[in-house]
Amino acid sequence: MKRLYALLLYLFPRVYREEFGEELQSVFDLSLDDAMASGGLEVARVALRELSSLPYAVLQAHLRERRKAKMTGKSASRFDFEPGSRNESLAALAPFLLGGALPVLFAYIGSAMEIPLWIQIVFTLFMWFLVVSLLFIGFRTGAPRWFMPYLGVPLPIISVIAFNTLVNPEWRGFPFLEDSSWFIRQFVHQGILWIWIFVLILLIFLLTRLIPRMRVFHQRLRADWTLLCFILYGALPLIIVFSFEEFKREEPFLLLSFLVLALGGWLYLRSTTPWKKFWSLLFGMTIAMSIAVMGQTLLYESSFPFTSFPLWTTTLSTVIMWMWMVLFMFISAALNLLSRNKNHLQKPDSVQSVTG
Amino acid sequence: MTTDPLSYLPLTEPTFYILLSLAPGKKHGYAIMKDVKDLSRGRVNLSTSTLYTAVGRLLDQELIERLDDDGQERGPGLPRKSYALTDLGRRVLEAEHVRLQGMVREARLRLREDGA
Numbered sequence: 001m002k003r004l005y006a007l008l009l010y011l012f013p014r015v016y017r018e019e020f021g022e023e024l025q026s027v028f029d030l031s032l033d034d035a036m037a038s039g040g041l042e043v044a045r046v047a048l049r050e051l052s053s054l055p056y057a058v059l060q061a062h063l064r065e066r067r068k069a070k071m072t073g074k075s076a077s078r079f080d081f082e083p084g085s086r087n088e089s090l091a092a093l094a095p096f097l098l099g100g101a102l103p104v105l106f107a108y109i110g111s112a113m114e115i116p117l118w119i120q121i122v123f124t125l126f127m128w129f130l131v132v133s134l135l136f137i138g139f140r141t142g143a144p145r146w147f148m149p150y151l152g153v154p155l156p157i158i159s160v161i162a163f164n165t166l167v168n169p170e171w172r173g174f175p176f177l178e179d180s181s182w183f184i185r186q187f188v189h190q191g192i193l194w195i196w197i198f199v200l201i202l203l204i205f206l207l208t209r210l211i212p213r214m215r216v217f218h219q220r221l222r223a224d225w226t227l228l229c230f231i232l233y234g235a236l237p238l239i240i241v242f243s244f245e246e247f248k249r250e251e252p253f254l255l256l257s258f259l260v261l262a263l264g265g266w267l268y269l270r271s272t273t274p275w276k277k278f279w280s281l282l283f284g285m286t287i288a289m290s291i292a293v294m295g296q297t298l299l300y301e302s303s304f305p306f307t308s309f310p311l312w313t314t315t316l317s318t319v320i321m322w323m324w325m326v327l328f329m330f331i332s333a334a335l336n337l338l339s340r341n342k343n344h345l346q347k348p349d350s351v352q353s354v355t356g
Numbered sequence: 357m358t359t360d361p362l363s364y365l366p367l368t369e370p371t372f373y374i375l376l377s378l379a380p381g382k383k384h385g386y387a388i389m390k391d392v393k394d395l396s397r398g399r400v401n402l403s404t405s406t407l408y409t410a411v412g413r414l415l416d417q418e419l420i421e422r423l424d425d426d427g428q429e430r431g432p433g434l435p436r437k438s439y440a441l442t443d444l445g446r447r448v449l450e451a452e453h454v455r456l457q458g459m460v461r462e463a464r465l466r467l468r469e470d471g472a
Binding site: 016019020022023024026028030031049050052055056058059060061066068313 | 385
């Protein structure tokens, strides 16, 4: 029971634990020792009293740390991780690993070993529950750097919905491009399909400026333009999933792509200058989408044995998708280069201190 | 932090007993817990986390202070920190005492009138 209490103490804020943790444990141990001398019923009473009072005490402790943080101007949140730390990396890469790679790996193992479907569903839902929890925590803790990919995760779905809602069905075949080549038509199609991702990122940028409570978030985005690219990077797992639409046995390629995306994200977090960060993301995205193209090439015949469409139409669509993403990333960089003075960009240390 | 003792009144029952427990001298957490139970004749039975929620608040309000125990005074398994009333804490406790005395006096008078 003493060990359980030691674990429960982790519910308190870190600063509070440092201040009172040892005493809390020590007093609990003494209470329990006394109770044990009086018999099992007294132990049960002490355990019940301690457990029932814990939620309120934890809440009060968090409120106390928050009050103190406001007074000192420092963040007391345990989720405001040090830039470049292992915790920051784990939190930032959760959408790629917990939301992407692990469920895919589990589903793949499940297809080979006959794991009951309900276990697969529960596992996937649990992984996504963790990701969504981190999303809320990131939002509540003032949108730190690790939070950015989480903003990108739902953007492809919103983008597809926006495309279907806002673009007139008669125009989706692009009649004005009837005489153009397949490449041009596909380029325009992919652009109009995914441009909403970029529009939404710009909206986030503008809205955070207008909403007073989000002003700190806006300042972070202005101080480090690569954060916009990192939001975009968070959209890639779903984009890659969409690129495998109706393919069969694509799990190994998805898994590999997600792991490469995680690697690119990790390199981004470890990089010290804006351009190194930019190239890390571009590297991760390019390799991950190359793996997707490779997977499509290898799986095409087995997935679509009776199709009349040639393979290159699918793979080239993915390449065009990649081109648009690269373009969005360069536009993010260009927008910032235009709107900010160059001196600030050339000082990675100052950028690091603001983003941290 | 205001230094007017009246601004802290009325005290809650656990807070009153914690401050009262420290009136004779410094105590560590577990001794406070037991003393509060004895003083209240078992009515206020603080849990560890409730005690330290109150201790944290009283520290913030500067009604009590934390002291480092030296090794000789400490028994085995006892926490290394102890707590003592500050001047402000003592004045608040005295002010609460006066307030409660006033209430008791008024209640006694009124009840005597009713009985007479």
